[in-house]
Amino acid sequence: MITPLTTERYGKPAVFIACSVPLIWLILKIFAVGPLQLGPNPIESIQDTLGIWGLRMLCATLAVTPLSWVAGPLLIRFRRMLGLFAFTYCGLHFLNYLILDQTFDFAAIIEDVIKRPFITIGFLGLLSMAPLAITSTGNWRRKLGRSWNRLHRLVYLTGILASWHFYWQVKKDLTEPLVYCSIIAVLLGMRIARTYRRR
Template sequence: MKASICAKTSSAFAPGYYSVIGMPTQRQIRYGIKPLVFLLCALPLLSLIGRAFGFGDDLGPNPVETLQDVLGEWGLRFLLATLAVTPLRLLLGKPWLGQFRRMLGLFAFTYAGLHFANYLVLDQSLDLATIVEDIVERPFITVGFVAVVTMVPLAITSTAGWRRRLGKRWNALHRLVYPAAILACWHFWWQVKKDITEPLIYAAILAALLGYRIWRHVSQKTQSA
């Protein structure tokens, strides 16, 4: 079963594609690596919860802002991590890495969703008029809102059942992750008051991840031509 997933998404000329030396067994992945990765991905959230209840650093003089910033940053980081899976899998020749893509994507959605929920509930106190005005009139909020909304269908259809039902259309649908990531980077960039170093770093990583896909797409085409 794992072989069939790989065959569908991997290209034949990826280096090391056929090598299975050093590959963990499905059992190791399922009961060892996956739970560990899950825990690692949940750590930022657990840390925020801990801080909210007074363990270690508290959330600082402006806790709502801290929550907003930290959740948003992790949403963006996991979005980029999700997009890094395929290039890493191909470049390192480790097809089993593909099995972590869904988990990373769902964590990206979780953090981005909590980021949005924090804005709605704690920051705006569910003041609908202000929220609508913000989303309609403030481009950086519009962009962030669209990014989160774009991720909703991806999260819903992330299950094996939906993947089977949608067939080829699943791949097409899940290309929405590209605009979502671009919008998320843009949202961060626009929000910054002055120093754009950090958004620039995220944008550069995103450019590399998308650039790799374009390069691969083009070089595949020229090879088959």
């Protein structure tokens, strides 16, 4: 029986573990545990893994609300955790770029952010998540009242920026980024359709 109690007691830990698996897997690869390996370009491998999981978590976060319309409001209880996982993966994606890839070469980073649109877009996407992560606590939610909801609509922008970042980064085959762009488009489109139907 799915109740608020079972959701809190079993559902949330299960989702937490599931969301941690890609990160744990990556850490095992970094330390070359058993047959796991990052391959000849480990920094790129870390970067791609964190980036794609950040985008997947973001899609999952954005899917919660439309799913709750059919599956019931209990689902909403998972939304914050998924959002924070999305922020974690995207934040680590940026830290890997900053520390391992660019080795704190700020001149190169600033040049990248200004001159290269896909990095600019990615950076803006990460920035757009920061206030959402900060105000994700119950305290902030109470303090902000109705404007909390308005503020958290910023995640729609995050979704667009993140999938756009992926689209612009790819060299030739656009299939995979287009899949993610479509998912984001559908998830946002469902919200628009619902708003119009209600009017």
